[in-house]
Amino acid sequence: MDLDRKDLAILAELTTNARASHTELANKVGLSSTALARRQKALEDDGYIQAYQAALDLAQFGLTTTVLVRIALESQSDEALKAFEAEVVKCPSVVRCFLMSGTDDYILIVLARDIQDFERIHRTELSRLPRVARVQSSFALREIVNRAVPTVVFGEAKR
Amino acid sequence: MDLDRKDLAILAELTTNARASHTELANKVGLSSTALARRQKALEDDGYIQAYQAALDLAQFGLTTTVLVRIALESQSDEALKAFEAEVVKCPSVVRCFLMSGTDDYILIVLARDIQDFERIHRTELSRLPRVARVQSSFALREIVNRAVPTVVFGEAKR
DNA sequence: TCTCCTTGGGCACACCGACGCGCATCTTGG
DNA sequence: CCAAGATGCGCGTCGGTGTGCCCAAGGAGA
Known part of the structure; x- marks a missing residue:
């Protein structure tokens, strides 16, 4: 992993505007579109960028x-x-699941x-899970932080 | 919220390929590029699509x-x-935070x-948080599910 | 110190494709 | 039967994208 500040700037920008064009990104980062295209392709090929995905507003769906x-x-x-x-x-309402220590x-x-609705989910999805001894639910009253990427990633400039 | 199957198909596809072109999406959904462009713009304007963002492979960053x-x-x-x-x-290593019941x-x-590294984070980030009485940490041994959008969203066709 | 070589950057160009528009057609609901 | 909304086709324009070439900087070796 040897990423300089410009690589991180590219990643930071793509984390916000995944559809930005080479020219657009090049201006923000301070590169020519050619150089930027090379770096972006390298970031994709090296696996730093996994995918480009649309973020849906789940509240619009009532969730x-x-x-x-x-x-x-x-x-x-x-x-x-x-x-x-x-x-x-297979549970359609589960978005994350961790095996914990x-x-x-x-x-x-x-x-x-x-x-x-959670009562329904509890009945139709969770209670049908096998080998379950105990289920304990806590409701989130509010969400204070929701980041896809920790900000620490964008501060690790090497060169 | 009145989305038909084609709208949901568009959203499902964009959740995977945010950079797909109108033509490409139109073929997958079964529409012309014109009709698709209109629907996609409507989904953006109505707020169903919040943003297009690159997904980084955090393991590549050592996280x-x-x-x-x-x-x-x-x-x-x-x-x-x-x-x-x-x-x-302000904590750079925190990606989510919920106020809980x-x-x-x-x-x-x-x-x-x-x-x-978590010991360092605990020392430099968490222990400096104000008004904290008790901190209890559990490590995730493995991640079984990690979805940005619950699959239930794509199954609610109206028309 | 000079030179060679490698790495990364920028410029110019050409091609291909995306995008948006206008119009005709079709369907849905009143 | 009509009106309104949605679809599809065709077209032209615009912009992005990729390539080739040259240049600058830095490092290694003689």
């Missing part, structure tokens, strides 16, 4: 309620973990329309 | 460790919440290079 769900399994056997994970990926086995982040 | 941090404050006064939140947004006041998601 205003975020729920953190802690799940403990009946057993921590490899077979139980595999069975649980095979099913949890400590007492809780899994932590899920679930998006719902409201509390009543 | 392979995800930590869930539970934080309880000394008091739940409005002033304490405001003071805490004003500082937590229940016993824990806040839950943060922190990205670190490794466990030693």
Whole structure:
């Protein structure tokens, strides 16, 4: 990983405007469009940029309620973990799922329309997960930070 | 919100290929480029599409460790919440922060290079947050699901 | 110190494709 | 039966993108 300030500036800008043209980016970064195209392609080929994706406003779809769900399994056997994970990926309302150290086995982040909708999700998605011993839900009252990329990434200039 | 299947197909595709051209999208959705351009612009103007952003591979930056941090404050006064939140947004390693119901006041998601790096973050970022009574950290051993958009969104066709 | 070589940058050009417009057609609802 | 909204086709223009070439800077070696 040897990225200079200009590479980071390109990444920072593309994190905001993924559809920016070479010329547009070149002006912001301080390069010619040729040099910028080379660097951008290198960033893609080297895997720093995984994809370009549209960010949807989930509130527009009525998904205003975020729920953190802690799940403990009946057993921590490899077979139980595999069975649980095979099913949890199918849950349409689950956006993240971590296998955790400590007492809780899994932590899920679930998006719902409201509390009543979460009751439905709990009934139709979560309670059907296999090998579950305990489910504990906490509602997010407000979201203070939501970043795709930690700001620390853009401050690690090498050259 | 009155989106038909084609609108959802457009959104689903843009969630993967934000840089797809009108022609390219039109073929996948089953529309002409003209009709697609109109619908895409409408989706942007109506706020369904918030932005187009590049997704970075954080593992390439060495950020392979995800930590869930539970934080309880000394008091739940409005002033304490405001003071805490004003500082937590400045933490460069924090990617998400929720104000929670229940016993824990806040839950943060922190990205670190490794466990030693998290110790540094704990010392230089987290322990400097104001009004904190208790900090409890859990490490994510593995990530099973990581979606930007719940799949349920793309299944709600109206027309 | 001089020279060679490599790496990255900029300029100019040409090609290809995207984009937006106008108009005719079709469907949907009243 | 009519009106309004949506679609598709064709076209022209504009802009982006990629290539080739030359230049500047820095490092290595004789």
